[in-house]
Amino acid sequence: MRGLHIYIQVGVTALALTYAPQLNSYWMHVAIIAMFYAILSSSWSLLAGYAGLFSLGHMAFASIGGYTSALLVQWYGIPIPLGMAAGVVMCCVLGGLIGWVCLRMSGPYLAIFTLGFAEIVRITFSTEDDITAGMAGLHTERLFNTSSRLPFFYTAFLLLALSLLIMGLIVRSRWGLYLRALREDEQAAEASGVPVARFRILIFAIASGFAGLAGGFYAHYIGILTPSLGGLDLMAILVVMCVIGGMERLPTAVGGAFVVEYLLEALRAYEQWRFPIFGILLLLTMRFARNGLLTPLWLQFVRLGETRASAAIAARDVPQKDSSA
Amino acid sequence: MSSGTELVKGVGVTKSFGGILANDEVEFAIAEGDLIGLIGPNGSGKTTLINILTGHLRPDRGGVVLRGRQMGDQPAHIYAAMGVARTFQLTQLFGRMTVLENLLVPGLTRPHSSWASAVERARSYLEFLNLGHLEQLHAKNLSGGQQKLLELGRCLMLEPAILFLDEPFAGVHPRLRDELIKRIQELHQAGRTFVIVDHDTEAILRISRRLVVMNRGRKIADGPPAEIRVDQAVVAAYAGF
DSSP states (O other): OTTHHHHHHHHHHHHHHHHGGGSOHHHHHHHHHHHHHHHHHHHHIIIIIISOOOOSOHHHHHHHHHHHHHHHHHHHOOOHHHHHHHHHHHHHHHHHHHHHHTTTOOHHHHHHHHHHHHHHHHHHHHHOHHHHOGGGOEEOOOSSOSSOSHHHHHHHHHHHHHHHHHHHHHHHSHHHHHHHHHHHOHHHHHHTTOOHHHHHHHHHHHHHHHHHHHHHHHHHHHSEEOGGGGSHHHHHHHHHHHHHHOTTSHHHHHHHHHHHHHHHHHTGGGGGGHHHHHHHHHHHHHHHOTTOSHHHHHHHHHTTTOOHHHHHHHHTSOGGGOTTO | OOOOOEEEEEEEEEEEETTEEEEEEEEEEEETTOEEEEEOSTTSSHHHHHHHHTTSSOOSEEEEEETTEEOTTOOHHHHHHTTEEEOOSSOOOOTTSBHHHHHHHHHHHSTTOOHHHHHHHHHHHHHHTTOGGGTTSBGGGSOHHHHHHHHHHHHHTTOOSEEEEESTTTTOOHHHHHHHHHHHHHHHHTTOEEEEEOSOHHHHHHHOSEEEEEETTEEEEEEOHHHHHTOHHHHHHSTTO
């Protein structure tokens, strides 16, 4: 039975949504934060995993999206969803601009450039405390005026599902093929007729837009925003999520976010020692499973229900139908 | 079988790298139907010239005219869209993509192309190049000769008017080299224009209709292979035949 994994995913998701109200407030918060990270990790996977653009500025865009939305809501009293949309647009524009500025950069140069950008953003938000309240934190209006976390849970789920749907359509289209081609060899992609510069700018804009969306949600969920959202610590956690999960596939990047967020909570008793544990896990993954720890499991999962004959047919399917993407 | 219509023309192409003159006022016109062998010693500027004629490098002076249009600073993908395809001196494939996907990338950049038609065309070229049985393999897992064939296939997916092949025979087993030559000849017969750079003078002499020789960034000879073989300037500059 081909496509069994899709039915299983739909079933598990339906169960999770049905039984979500049974979760206590603490674990519901963990699940919401995991979904926030899942939007970030999947969009970073689009940028770093698919297109090979190893940007360290992704959390800075989450921060920009959050502050843009929070400040617009505070100053002009616009509805929160409109503020979040404005944050997304701002991040798309800035992301496209960063993509344009670093058109000729790749590898460590791009990483250092985007790291510099992230630090500029963080320090600006810290310093301009007349506007952002600096490290004291900007109090933001919450998306729902309720003590229950359930509406936030469903909203986070909706945003994650919508983000994955759009990103999934991108990676399964010819754009996805072009992105992977420019990851493999930009010069050869250009020689094959791919407008490399346009796609680099575009993918920076799109990925940054999703980061802005996640940041906007976070700002109106937590109720307080500090510049540390765009700091290197959280960026490192995001990288760990993607690398451990597997950054060349959206589902594994999402899985990485859930696994690492769960482990961060489960290992809380170890306090600061949690982070060296993740460091070691990252090193082991890079050494022994460069495609991520979840990738082999995911590949087994998508083959569930396939007979030998249907697997052979699937192998001859056109690539955009690759369900592992 | 040149029909005489000018396809690509390098006009006074000059390019230097850190004080080293790679191309010095090179004039190079390619007519439709040409099969040109571009030869010269190492460092004579052949690859630089190809990079410029395919839009991958900007000349310091001079320019490129493609189908009568001054190309200026147009990027390489515009050249590709106008029917200019190329391979690279060191094979540059999309290593972690399958053989089929390698062909789909250029195939899908063609205007009005659909997935179904691109897949169909890709499979027919893979059969033509004897790579059909390998379509689901990652390109990095192919042998050196198969990689050269795949790179040629990627060019063909652009439905190009002209193909620049940079050292297509380098490091290729003689049997695969003969297969490559056969495919090039068939494609030429079908009306494609070729410019082939290689150090394999035997292969170049076997297939070229016209030979262009470069030395120290300058074009020193241009004509039928029989004439070039006895050209004293060429013999002096380019030992080997």
